[in-house]
Amino acid sequence: MRSLTFIAGLVGAASAAEPFLNEPDTGMETFLLGTNWTEGTQPQLKDIRGIPDFDFAARQKLNNQEYSFYRTAAGGEWSYRNNLEIWSKVKFRPRQLSDVTKVNETLKTTILGYNFSAPIFIAPAARAGYADPAEGELNFVRATASENILYTAALYASKSIQEIASAKSNSTVNGPQVLFQQIYTNNNLSITWDYIRQAEELGAKAIVWTIDAPASSTRHRAARYDTTNSNSATSALTWDIYEQMKNQTSLPIILKGISTVEDALLAQEKGAKAIYISNHGGRQLDHSPSPLEIAYEIHRNAPQLFTEMEILADSGVRYGSDVLKLLALGVKAVGLGRSFMYANCYGQAGVEQAIQIMKKEIAQDAAQVGISDIQNISSKLLNTRALEETVFLLE
Numbered sequence: 001m002r003s004l005t006f007i008a009g010l011v012g013a014a015s016a017a018e019p020f021l022n023e024p025d026t027g028m029e030t031f032l033l034g035t036n037w038t039e040g041t042q043p044q045l046k047d048i049r050g051i052p053d054f055d056f057a058a059r060q061k062l063n064n065q066e067y068s069f070y071r072t073a074a075g076g077e078w079s080y081r082n083n084l085e086i087w088s089k090v091k092f093r094p095r096q097l098s099d100v101t102k103v104n105e106t107l108k109t110t111i112l113g114y115n116f117s118a119p120i121f122i123a124p125a126a127r128a129g130y131a132d133p134a135e136g137e138l139n140f141v142r143a144t145a146s147e148n149i150l151y152t153a154a155l156y157a158s159k160s161i162q163e164i165a166s167a168k169s170n171s172t173v174n175g176p177q178v179l180f181q182q183i184y185t186n187n188n189l190s191i192t193w194d195y196i197r198q199a200e201e202l203g204a205k206a207i208v209w210t211i212d213a214p215a216s217s218t219r220h221r222a223a224r225y226d227t228t229n230s231n232s233a234t235s236a237l238t239w240d241i242y243e244q245m246k247n248q249t250s251l252p253i254i255l256k257g258i259s260t261v262e263d264a265l266l267a268q269e270k271g272a273k274a275i276y277i278s279n280h281g282g283r284q285l286d287h288s289p290s291p292l293e294i295a296y297e298i299h300r301n302a303p304q305l306f307t308e309m310e311i312l313a314d315s316g317v318r319y320g321s322d323v324l325k326l327l328a329l330g331v332k333a334v335g336l337g338r339s340f341m342y343a344n345c346y347g348q349a350g351v352e353q354a355i356q357i358m359k360k361e362i363a364q365d366a367a368q369v370g371i372s373d374i375q376n377i378s379s380k381l382l383n384t385r386a387l388e389e390t391v392f393l394l395e
């Protein structure tokens with residue numbers, strides 16, 4: 001796909017009249033035009049510098065239908081844009097002259113008790129086969145093994161649950177590789193219970209139940225190619241089904257797509273050990289909140305939830321600094337969806353490079369902000385005044 005159009009339109013009257021940038025100008029195109037690169041061909045992996053570069057690169061390699069499926073979002077894509085733009089509303093409050101020399105050794109974390117090298121993970125996303133028809137999601141399994149981060153496999157992956165499980169490493173630096181399995185509920189729940197049983201038998205350590213896709217979503221960009229949703233049926237989604245699901249498995253069930261403090265509190269009341277705040281990368285409901293806004297709503301109304309349960313997050317994360325902002329509010333680990341799908345256009349090496357870029361940026365930016373221990377970030381690191389204007393407060 002050749003289109004190099006960066007300026008996707010003007011932001012509405014509510015925000016400043018700045019053009020929306022799908023990727024900021026990283027200098028990639030200027031650089032490439034000074035080399036033997038030609039438009040419509042994939043740049044060399046060594047010339048990728050930041051996560052946004054992978055989006056540019058994927059547009060060169062994928063055809064329009066494939067790229068549109070990865071890139072698409074709901075409605076006017078305002079949530080998609082907000083996911084990318086909201087970060088700039090929250091400024092850092094860097095503390096100088098603190099000893100940050102060992103901050104790069106504090107990236108490691110646990111998710112539901114499992115050790116990982118960094119507080120980032122690959123979010124579940126369908127159809128990795130567009131980027132790499134032969135290896136598909138196996139690149140995610142292998143790259144997360146070598147980089148020792150979490151991979152949450154999607155139910156609608158290009159590879160089967162068995163193929164993904166058999167690619168797992170038996171010997172990461174923390175022992176056998178840990179994967180989580182995402183599921184959608186089918187209206188015929190016995191099909192769902194079969195998937196869950198299969199995932200558990202194949203060694204998945206948690207079920208990630210996506211609860212923010214109760215129906216098909218409005219996705220114009222992808223509808224042109226008739227490739228909108230992976231999960232197109234109206235799904236069975238109720239708290240009662242959550243109770244039934246708990247009976248079907250001994251694995252923890254992480255609720256993916258929690259968007260309000262009320263639902264976060266309900267999840268805790270129902271016994272959830274972990275929740276996953278997300279607006280599905282803006283792909284489900286336009287004008288749904290970004291993870292920074294959801295995390296802030298929880299921070300203001302029920303901050304205890306961040307310590308009483310584990311809260312994962314994704315949507316719109318492209319830089320180490322984005323991750324730090326969520327961690328500062330108490331989020332345990334942060335996922336990226338599209339960026340890893342785009343990186344997979346370079347196969348396993350691309351996915352590994354994307355992980356390395358994120359790790360490096362998190363450590364560097366933590367040092368810049370004056371954090372000596374990433375496991376102990378204070379919300380005082382952030383000036384959240386701009387979020388205060390719109391935050392919802394419980395009575």
Ligand SMILES: Cc1cc2nc3c(=O)[nH]c(=O)nc-3n(C[C@H](O)[C@H](O)[C@H](O)COP(=O)(O)O)c2cc1C
Nearest residue numbers: 070123124125126154210280281315316336337338
């Ligand atoms: C191509 C694509 C497919 C996706 N498929 C699923 C899916 O099958 N299940 C799911 O829970 N989320 C799915 N998601 C959402 C991701 O898990 C994640 O919430 C989102 O991509 C995060 O936003 P980001 O792309 O801005 O990082 C998908 C996202 C993309 C981009």
Ligand SMILES: *[C@@H]1O[C@H](CO)[C@@H](O)[C@H](O)[C@H]1NC(C)=O
Nearest residue numbers: 035036037038041042043044
């Ligand atoms: C472009 O140059 C690089 C070396 O800088 C080389 O590896 C690559 O094969 C060249 N590509 C083309 C299409 O000529």
Ligand SMILES: *[C@@H]1O[C@H](CO)[C@@H](O)[C@H](O)[C@H]1NC(C)=O
Nearest residue numbers: 101102103104105106107363
């Ligand atoms: C952290 O950085 C120091 C030098 O700045 C380096 O010696 C050390 O190996 C790094 N540690 C990790 C875990 O990357």
Ligand SMILES: *[C@@H]1O[C@H](CO)[C@@H](O)[C@H](O)[C@H]1NC(C)=O
Nearest residue numbers: 165166167168169170171176
């Ligand atoms: C891990 O071990 C299992 C069982 O011993 C084996 O079937 C599988 O192929 C091994 N995986 C890898 C990636 O070597």
Ligand SMILES: *[C@@H]1O[C@H](CO)[C@@H](O)[C@H](O)[C@H]1NC(C)=O
Nearest residue numbers: 110113114115116173174175
């Ligand atoms: C996880 O890390 C902790 C602390 O570094 C260690 O005590 C524990 O044995 C590790 N667990 C596994 C499964 O590697």
Ligand SMILES: *[C@@H]1O[C@H](CO)[C@@H](O)[C@H](O)[C@H]1NC(C)=O
Nearest residue numbers: 187188189190191192193194
């Ligand atoms: C539900 O799926 C099961 C297979 O898991 C099948 O045997 C059953 O007939 C299905 N029920 C309905 C109502 O379609």
Ligand SMILES: *[C@@H]1O[C@H](CO)[C@@H](O)[C@H](O)[C@H]1NC(C)=O
Nearest residue numbers: 240242243244245246247248
């Ligand atoms: C869960 O299983 C228990 C014991 O088998 C049963 O009593 C209970 O009704 C079940 N709950 C649901 C919601 O299915």
Ligand SMILES: *[C@@H]1O[C@H](CO)[C@@H](O)[C@H](O)[C@H]1NC(C)=O
Nearest residue numbers: 372373375376377378379380
């Ligand atoms: C965490 O940071 C605070 C200051 O922000 C400090 O007082 C406290 O000792 C730190 N805790 C740990 C365990 O490092």
